Amino acid sequence: xxxxxxxxxxxxxxxxxxxxxxxxxxxxxxxxxxxxxxxxxxxxxxxxxxxxxxxxxxxxxxxxxxxxxxxxxxxxxxxxxxxxxxxxxxxxxxxxxxxxxxxxxxxxxxxxxxxxxxxxxxxxxxxxxxxxxxxxxxxxxxxxxxxxxxxxxxxxxxxxxxxxxxxxxxxxxxxxxxxxxxxxxxxxxxxxxxxxxxxxxxxxx
Amino acid sequence: xxxxxxxxxxxxxxxxxxxxxxxxxxxxxxxxxxxxxxxxxxxxxxxxxxxxxxxxxxxxxxxxxxxxxxxxxxxxxxxxxxxxxxxxxxxxxxxxxxxxxxxxxxxxxxxxxxxxxxxxxxxxxxxxxxxxxxxxxxxxxxxxxxxxxxxxxxxxxxxxxxxxxxxxxxxxxxxxxxxxxxxxxxxxxxxxxxxxxxxxxxxxx
Amino acid sequence: xxxxxxxxxxxxxxxxxxxxxxxxxxxxxxxxxxxxxxxxxxxxxxxxxxxxxxxxxxxxxxxxxxxxxxxxxxxxxxxxxxxxxxxxxxxxxxxxxxxxxxxxxxxxxxxxxxxxxxxxxxxxxxxxxxxxxxxxxxxxxxxxxxxxxxxxxxxxxxxxxxxxxxxxxxxxxxxxxxxxxxxxxxxxxxxxxxxxxxxxxxxxx
Numbered sequence: 309x310x311x312x313x314x315x316x317x318x319x320x321x322x323x324x325x326x327x328x329x330x331x332x333x334x335x336x337x338x339x340x341x342x343x344x345x346x347x348x349x350x351x352x353x354x355x356x357x358x359x360x361x362x363x364x365x366x367x368x369x370x371x372x373x374x375x376x377x378x379x380x381x382x383x384x385x386x387x388x389x390x391x392x393x394x395x396x397x398x399x400x401x402x403x404x405x406x407x408x409x410x411x412x413x414x415x416x417x418x419x420x421x422x423x424x425x426x427x428x429x430x431x432x433x434x435x436x437x438x439x440x441x442x443x444x445x446x447x448x449x450x451x452x453x454x455x456x457x458x459x460x461x462x463x464x465x466x467x468x469x470x471x472x473x474x475x476x477x478x479x480x481x482x483x484x485x486x487x488x489x490x491x492x493x494x495x496x497x498x499x500x501x502x503x504x505x506x507x508x509x510x511x512x513x
Numbered sequence: 514x515x516x517x518x519x520x521x522x523x524x525x526x527x528x529x530x531x532x533x534x535x536x537x538x539x540x541x542x543x544x545x546x547x548x549x550x551x552x553x554x555x556x557x558x559x560x561x562x563x564x565x566x567x568x569x570x571x572x573x574x575x576x577x578x579x580x581x582x583x584x585x586x587x588x589x590x591x592x593x594x595x596x597x598x599x600x601x602x603x604x605x606x607x608x609x610x611x612x613x614x615x616x617x618x619x620x621x622x623x624x625x626x627x628x629x630x631x632x633x634x635x636x637x638x639x640x641x642x643x644x645x646x647x648x649x650x651x652x653x654x655x656x657x658x659x660x661x662x663x664x665x666x667x668x669x670x671x672x673x674x675x676x677x678x679x680x681x682x683x684x685x686x687x688x689x690x691x692x693x694x695x696x697x698x699x700x701x702x703x704x705x706x707x708x709x710x711x712x713x714x715x716x717x718x
Numbered sequence: 719x720x721x722x723x724x725x726x727x728x729x730x731x732x733x734x735x736x737x738x739x740x741x742x743x744x745x746x747x748x749x750x751x752x753x754x755x756x757x758x759x760x761x762x763x764x765x766x767x768x769x770x771x772x773x774x775x776x777x778x779x780x781x782x783x784x785x786x787x788x789x790x791x792x793x794x795x796x797x798x799x800x801x802x803x804x805x806x807x808x809x810x811x812x813x814x815x816x817x818x819x820x821x822x823x824x825x826x827x828x829x830x831x832x833x834x835x836x837x838x839x840x841x842x843x844x845x846x847x848x849x850x851x852x853x854x855x856x857x858x859x860x861x862x863x864x865x866x867x868x869x870x871x872x873x874x875x876x877x878x879x880x881x882x883x884x885x886x887x888x889x890x891x892x893x894x895x896x897x898x899x900x901x902x903x904x905x906x907x908x909x910x911x912x913x914x915x916x917x918x919x920x921x922x923x
Binding site: 575687 | 878
């Protein structure tokens with residue numbers, strides 16, 4: 309065990325964990341939204357509350373960066389990681405919102421696969437956050453996110469092929485494509501978070 | 514008042530103000546483009562000129578960064594802010610261009626609301642630029658841009674709902690969606706500018 | 719001639735050249751994909767192999783950044799340039815993939831113009847990489863990429879106008895728009911690479 313002499317503020321790590329935990333909740337709400345029996349307006353309402361809570365965590369992070377003299381790593385990186393986590397939430401919120409807004413009644417079952425990828429991304433991102441403190445075990449997290457992103461990419465293309473198979477009316481294709489792309493955007497946003505974590509660990513190592 | 518001993522080059526601030534003022538002009542041209550009585554080809558022509566003028570300001574910034582020994586803040590940040598302001602202009606130019614290109618005759622009146630958000634973003638961004646010199650009053654600017662971005666987001670989703678309401682032919686939906694998304698892209702680009710300004714002020718404070 | 723006393727690792731430059739050369743190959747495969755007589759499944763298969771090879775080069779770069787004590791320029795910049803080159807490949811791969819996936823039989827001849835822009839971007843990017851070592855001749859590269867990006871932008875808008883001219887069924891417009899946008903995305907990704915190179919040269923000069 310190494311002693312740490314720098315008077316770092318431990319609660320940055322807590323706030324990153326909190327932000328990532330909001331994403332676990334958001335991904336679960338997205339899964340609920342896809343269920344045929346869910347009350348979509350109600351799920352969307354809870355998603356909005358979750359998104360506001362995530363915003364509040366991000367604002368706390370920014371305020372702490374502004375008011376803390378010694379930060380555990382570069383201010384810009386704390387800022388980038390905070391924004392990156394926030395972007396994931398925004399994309400998941402958008403997906404939920406579009407499902408409600410477009411009044412899509414029948415969602416292709418393939419979408420559930422994408423949401424499972426998102427749930428897994430959220431879980432391992434939340435699990436990785438405490439690792440920031442010791443900069444350990446982050447390589448495996450980064451590799452797994454990249455694997456999930458590839459899986460998501462394959463799902464995405466398979467779903468697009470289905471949308472264009474002739475089974476759907478053109479206007480429905482347009483709607484579903486937006487929803488499907490916001491799911492893919494959320495997965496990409498998780499990958500960006502992993503890339504920022506990787507960059508931080510490269511700098512600090 | 515604090516003395517500033519660093520021999521900084523004041524004209525960086527002038528160039529940022531100039532770049533932001535181009536955006537005020539661009540947003541006004543966009544508003545003109547939406548007017549039913551405007552000569553669209555003529556407005557698009559003036560937009561192109563405004564976009565070239567904005568490019569010229571950006572190039573001056575880059576050249577000055579390359580030839581100045583001591584810059585008022587990090588070179589990369591000057592570069593990022595210059596590119597960020599330029600990106601807004603590109604998005605507004607794209608919106609104007611698409612309106613002309615797609616020969617859309619009837620634009621939903623809701624688009625005017627988005628352009629008003631853009632005009633307000635441009636105004637407060639231009640007003641914030643001189644504040645870079647003393648790093649003051651920038652928090653309020655950042656908060657207001659974020660509020661405007663949220664408002665723009667709500668407008669955007671309302672417009673999408675209207676596009677998919679069945680009132681428009683599918684091919685028209687496709688065209689209008691592109692235009693509406695470039696407006697939203699311009700608002701997002703303003704938010705990115707505000708985030709860069711925030712990051713600069715975090716570093717410098 | 720200046721002596722270089724820093725014990726820099728020359729092979730970073732080799733890896734950047736290798737990454738850029740993958741892009742030359744990728745752009746050529748894209749050109750082959752557009753040919754009416756090509757076996758599209760076979761070209762897509764070779765594109766996938768090229769994309770994996772490019773990934774491997776990126777991973778080598780990252781590993782080397784992690785294991786090298788003195789790097790020729792900032793670790794973050796090496797990382798950003800590596801990711802930037804990788805992003806171009808991803809966009810070209812997406813274009814090839816969509817052409818196969820959407821089973822588009824007739825591609826508008828205007829797409830060939832965009833692919834020629836991409837081939838030219840790839841060539842001059844590959845030619846510029848060795849220049850990173852002496853930070854010379856990079857201005858001309860940057861200016862030429864920006865010129866190509868403008869040309870690509872004009873092509874792009876011309877193609878969009880054609881797609882919406884009434885000649886194509888709406889569902890075909892949707893498919894072709896995706897393909898055309900991934901080509902434009904690849905050109906934009908080349909511009910981003912040039913911007914990163916420019917930023918590196920600004921820092922190092």
